[in-house]
Amino acid sequence: MQRRSFLRSLAWLGLLLVLLVTLQQLPIGQRLNLGMAPLLSVFQTPGRWWQDVSLWFDERSQLQNNYQQASLQLEKQTAQVQEVKSLREENQQLRALLNIRQLKGYFWYAAKVQGRSPDKMSQRLILLVDQARPDDVIVSSTGLVGLVDQAKSGSAVVRTILDASLAVPVTMPNSSLAALVRGEGERLIIDFVPTEQAPAVGSVFQTSGAGGMFPPGIPVARITKVTPIPGQVFAHINAVPTAHWQRESWLALASSINKTIDQKAP
Amino acid sequence: MIPPFILLLSLLGIMLNLSLSGLIIQPDWSAALLLASLLAQRSNWPWVLPGVWLHDLMLHWSSLICLPVIAFLPWLLTQADARLGAGLPQRIVLMILGLLPLLWNGWAFLQWLLTLMLCIFVWHFIAKAYAQSA
Numbered sequence: 234m235q236r237r238s239f240l241r242s243l244a245w246l247g248l249l250l251v252l253l254v255t256l257q258q259l260p261i262g263q264r265l266n267l268g269m270a271p272l273l274s275v276f277q278t279p280g281r282w283w284q285d286v287s288l289w290f291d292e293r294s295q296l297q298n299n300y301q302q303a304s305l306q307l308e309k310q311t312a313q314v315q316e317v318k319s320l321r322e323e324n325q326q327l328r329a330l331l332n333i334r335q336l337k338g339y340f341w342y343a344a345k346v347q348g349r350s351p352d353k354m355s356q357r358l359i360l361l362v363d364q365a366r367p368d369d370v371i372v373s374s375t376g377l378v379g380l381v382d383q384a385k386s387g388s389a390v391v392r393t394i395l396d397a398s399l400a401v402p403v404t405m406p407n408s409s410l411a412a413l414v415r416g417e418g419e420r421l422i423i424d425f426v427p428t429e430q431a432p433a434v435g436s437v438f439q440t441s442g443a444g445g446m447f448p449p450g451i452p453v454a455r456i457t458k459v460t461p462i463p464g465q466v467f468a469h470i471n472a473v474p475t476a477h478w479q480r481e482s483w484l485a486l487a488s489s490i491n492k493t494i495d496q497k498a499p
Numbered sequence: 500m501i502p503p504f505i506l507l508l509s510l511l512g513i514m515l516n517l518s519l520s521g522l523i524i525q526p527d528w529s530a531a532l533l534l535a536s537l538l539a540q541r542s543n544w545p546w547v548l549p550g551v552w553l554h555d556l557m558l559h560w561s562s563l564i565c566l567p568v569i570a571f572l573p574w575l576l577t578q579a580d581a582r583l584g585a586g587l588p589q590r591i592v593l594m595i596l597g598l599l600p601l602l603w604n605g606w607a608f609l610q611w612l613l614t615l616m617l618c619i620f621v622w623h624f625i626a627k628a629y630a631q632s633a
Contacts, residue, residue, distance in 0.1 A: 253562040262560030276518040348517035350558060352605030418605055480521050
């Protein structure tokens, strides 16, 4: 009798485990995060109020100084935007003259960080952004952050490059090296770097653009350790992300132009 | 009355974790509350385990973080109580065991320690509340 009861408990446990593993394949957590994104801003309201109130106590000269710096920065950015526009135009004309296919372009948007997972590396983020679509690229001012996993009504959840499910094709500037960066929880592993071509510790890998998922030239990983493995072609390389998204309030979102046009088409 | 209150607080804890994690070091509010409820009364498992599942999904996008370990705690508690008699030491050990998956999943040691301390604190109050209602 006791044996039968034990077997029944074991069967229930097995069934439960199978159910959990099956549910693991569905993006339930991501959907729940998307659903609660509007509520998260409520928790940040006291912080915003504190920031607003503290402005009242700032020195007038300090505020004027901040305003002047912001104006100067805006002027510089406007000039840079103009320069980029004219370079893009020139690039298109040159490509038309040389009869070269247009490269994949990206629309860039700003996205506010609404929430982040509480682990020390913040492996998952919740963003407040209208134009996000799955697989859009997220970038900070210092490098690649990750990819949009799910997006819905003004919010998006992001899987960062530390997540083991992401692999980013990378290269070193001015070299023919082609490697793959993948996440391993709190650090990055760089695969397929031949031992004799392994770069020095401190070198930075950047996106190669291979595969068309990530725009080329974005810094991804800084090498922290290179371990040659005797008898093997490739070295074991550890790295850390160049981007620091743990405390950034704003990130940039790059959405492929082709994808955006495809989505808008009826 | 206690279960809905704990579940609501646990949901608020998850939101606090998600919204303020970049600003301040905070414990895993939800895990501490749910584990404390389970340790205060092991018959609480029917509502604690779904709460832990929700916690794992919302904070880690996975069902297999704390749930597989905490799911065994009621059974382990029964076994430990039957062999050693009801006591604090085995509950402390099981509490540490229940929170260990957080360390393996990237939580900082300080956060883990805060969670452990919060769990002990909440456990004391919930046990007192159950004792008063009995």
